[in-house]
Amino acid sequence: MQVLSSIIGFPWCIKLVYGLIADNIPLFGSKRKSYLILNGLLSFLFLLPLIPDWITSKYIITVFLTLNVMNTAFLNVVIDGLMVSQARRDTKRGS
Numbered sequence: 001m002q003v004l005s006s007i008i009g010f011p012w013c014i015k016l017v018y019g020l021i022a023d024n025i026p027l028f029g030s031k032r033k034s035y036l037i038l039n040g041l042l043s044f045l046f047l048l049p050l051i052p053d054w055i056t057s058k059y060i061i062t063v064f065l066t067l068n069v070m071n072t073a074f075l076n077v078v079i080d081g082l083m084v085s086q087a088r089r090d091t092k093r094g095s
Contacts, residue, residue: 004062011070018077032085035078043071 027034046068055061 004058007062008065008069011066011073015073015077018074019081022074022078022081032078032082036075036082039071039074039078043068043075046071 022032022035027038046064049055050061050064055064
């Protein structure tokens with residue numbers, strides 16, 4: 001069970017990769033906002049099959065939870081990037 005928990009938590013370890021993707025590869029003409037919408041939608045879709053207990057295999061549940069955590073970590077990086085770019089606009093106070 002600890003191995004499955006480690007697999008689910010692994011996407012938080014590669015947040016640097018998500019930042020590089022979001023900053024350098026524009027999606028639908030936007031660098032961050034489109035990733036915010038897409039990953040929020042994907043996160044919702046990956047949790048949807050787990051609600052009614054359709055899936056009983058712990059390995060398939062681990063896959064869905066890992067994909068959800070990956071999208072959550074990506075969202076965290078994108079939101080942090082938006083906060084930094086917003087703070088840079090106010091040179092006096094930084095907020």
